[in-house]
Amino acid sequence: MSEKKPFIINRIKSVGYAFKGMLILIKTEASIKTQLCIALVVIGAGFYFDISKTEWIAQIAMIGLVLSLEGMNTSVEALADFIHPDFHEKIGTIKDVAAGAVFIASIAAVAIACVIYIPKFT
Numbered sequence: 001m002s003e004k005k006p007f008i009i010n011r012i013k014s015v016g017y018a019f020k021g022m023l024i025l026i027k028t029e030a031s032i033k034t035q036l037c038i039a040l041v042v043i044g045a046g047f048y049f050d051i052s053k054t055e056w057i058a059q060i061a062m063i064g065l066v067l068s069l070e071g072m073n074t075s076v077e078a079l080a081d082f083i084h085p086d087f088h089e090k091i092g093t094i095k096d097v098a099a100g101a102v103f104i105a106s107i108a109a110v111a112i113a114c115v116i117y118i119p120k121f122t
């Protein structure tokens, strides 16, 4: 806690910590790297097919949702491993549920990609 510093300084420091966390995710997590590659391909497809403003909004929102949930999933996994490094049924369930959240968002992202891009091929 850094309560004595001015509000704005604390906010800037928090953004710095968040940025550091994002870099750690991108540098160390294979799943985030994979999701980022998919995001770049889909962004490229967006420019190639000249998708509409509404389609860009849906696409950017889904990319943000999947990447941020993937980050939260990584954080839950790290926390679970730190708290309980040994095998435990509950840890397994906790990790499965966190992964399940990413899966739900991924299904929605694929569905939105189908809605946007399938008509471009027909």
Ligand SMILES: Nc1ncnc2c1ncn2[C@@H]1O[C@H](COP(=O)(O)OP(=O)(O)OP(=O)(O)O)[C@@H](O)[C@H]1O
Pocket (backbone or CB within 6 Å): 031, 074, 077, 084, 085, 086, 087, 088, 089, 090, 091, 092, 093, 095, 096, 099
């Ligand atoms: N300590 C544990 N106790 C019980 N089951 C576990 C434990 N650790 C992992 N598991 C099981 O293995 C699965 C994969 O866990 P793990 O931590 O390896 O995640 P991962 O999906 O491989 O993550 P990443 O892709 O980031 O490496 C979990 O969803 C859970 O079912």
